[in-house]
Amino acid sequence: MKTTSVSYKNIVNGSNILKPNYHLNYGKKRIDNAIKNNMVFSTLGELTESVYTGGIFKRFFIEDENYGLPYISAQHMMSSNPLGEAKLISKKYTPRQEDMTLKNTQILVSCAGTIGNVRLISKDLEGIIGSQDIIRVIANNSKAPYGYVYAYLATPTAYNYMQSYIYGSVVPRIEPKTLSRLPVPFIDVRKQNEIHNLIVEASELRFQANKLLETIVKEIESTYSFKSNEKIFSLNISDIKKGDKHTIENRLESDFYQPATSYLIEQIKKDQWDYLGDLSLEINRSGLRERKFVENGIPLITGQNLNMARLQDLKKLSKKFTRNVEKNTTIESDILISVQGTIGKVEYVFHNMYQGVFASEQLSKIKINKEKVHPGYIYAFLKSKLGQSQLVKYKTGSVIEWIRENNIASVVIPIPKDKGQEIGNEINNISKLQNKAYEKETQAINMIEKEIELWQKF
Incomplete structure (x- = not known):
């Protein structure tokens, strides 16, 4: 059995939450320790322009791409190439398309079922429709660059902290307003920019890999x-x-x-x-x-x-x-x-x-x-x-x-x-591009985790 002690002030002046899982949460304990040791934090809402979902609507899926738009769910958003798994949703019968449309550099957070998965939208995914079970985070680059915000949300610390916000016994959920309260460490600006640049490079590499793979697959299909x-x-x-x-x-x-x-x-x-x-x-x-x-x-x-x-x-x-x-x-x-x-x-x-x-x-x-x-x-x-x-x-x-x-x-x-040597060698190069993107993204995430670890004094 896991146990912990929580101060009265922490509950009355902070969360107002009595759930044991909230106070035993790995991410929350790490961030609470860092705050206690004077690491500077802001909140996600303070560092971004908006945190929102697109609203609930009835979905009509079709097969004719002339009358539809690619649609991705919270499940598909974590795919290395979401467009390859996207369904087509009706242009005519999909309301609030402006809110539902994904935009370049948006950060997505799954908010129903599986909570806390994070995806950065790159230019190849811009303009497609996203599920209502995805929270959109619009960064304010003058306060914190979007690559840094994304990398932080993708850390194990942030992921676990988000689990403490879950409500619902049948379908677990979190709300945009709640996610806006997530503490975000405000580290040295130079390190923020370094982390941001790694994420931008990783996003570009992944974009290149997906485009090359799409070209090869179309080449194979073109003769039939x-x-x-x-x-x-x-x-x-x-x-x-x-x-x-x-x-x-x-x-x-x-x-x-x-x-x-x-x-x-x-x-x-x-x-x-x-x-x-x-x-x-x-x-x-x-x-x-x-x-x-x-x-x-x-x-x-x-x-x-x-x-x-x-x-x-x-x-x-x-x-x-x-x-x-x-x-x-x-x-x-x-x-x-x-x-x-x-x-x-x-x-x-x-x-x-x-x-x-x-x-x-x-x-x-x-x-x-x-x-x-x-x-x-x-x-x-x-x-x-x-x-x-x-x-x-x-x-x-x-x-x-x-x-x-x-x-x-x-x-x-x-x-x-x-x-198949020519195509096979191209696929090998694509795999290397994807792995390089993964390594850069992992490096950025680990940099933030190490910063938080420095403040874990007891």
Whole structure:
């Protein structure tokens, strides 16, 4: 049982909150100690122009991009490339678009469900619509540069402090007015600017990486023609008994026989191609069941952790009590695919934060035969509509959807004449850009944490 003592003055003259979790909070205790030791603090509301949400509204999603705008939720905002997961929301039926539209250098904070995730809006995300479950923070650069404010909100100290503001027993929430009271350390201006510059550089690197990846994926898709999915179509009984060398079971789901996907596969098979299973040395899933978590173990990632700008709050598995640790630990050039829940999220392990982590049972880990094809090319293909449509066709399950390793092996891959070397090398460079952005952002966050640590005297 955790205990703490709280002064009467702290409650009467400060928070007026009696909840134990509020006073036991890690972030709050660190900031309270720093204030007690005379570190200078302001509040988020005092250092920014505004802290607000866009308001509640009914959402109408459509498929025609001519009549819609990209829309991201609090869940998708933490993706390394939110536009890749964005739905299209109706221009006509979306009210208060000015308030809901995201703007360059805005800082987003998730305020419902998962509380305290933070995202800096870069120029590639400007103009899209954000969920009502996202608080917008508009910095006042004359008081504190936006990069510094963002880096502070992304620290473990600020994240944990925000958890103390949560209310609601079913759906946890925080309010903009409450978040405005969050204490913000006012450190040396030169350090603020140094931290700000690191965040700006990281944002630019991430923008470059996303644009390059988008260009490559479009290049892969450009040589194929696409059809819209059909809601009603006919099927010969003989087609149901057809399979391939990897997926031989008879399937009855209509999605499995979607003509739009079949049309793409037919186009791929007109030139040199192979099954993903025949291009791979291994397609493996951990089968992890019992989990023993420790403080100093191997980080565990799940399907929710793929395609993230940052990996944070990862639980760590005991190396001693977890079976097949080495087999399920990611190494350079592995490809990860989510196979349970959300199907088809793909990540490439190359000099980045996904290297050296344990892939859970929600993920399939693919080891490509580099003599046959470049793994970076396979990653880019699986990110495209060509790869995604094939992965999704195999999904099954009424409550939690899933696909098997043999289904992944059945994905049909076109083989370029250079075995994907040119695209693969570009993907390697993109991964390095993303990792450099992650390192700069981490450096900025750690600088603030170290400043707060200096004031932790008892």
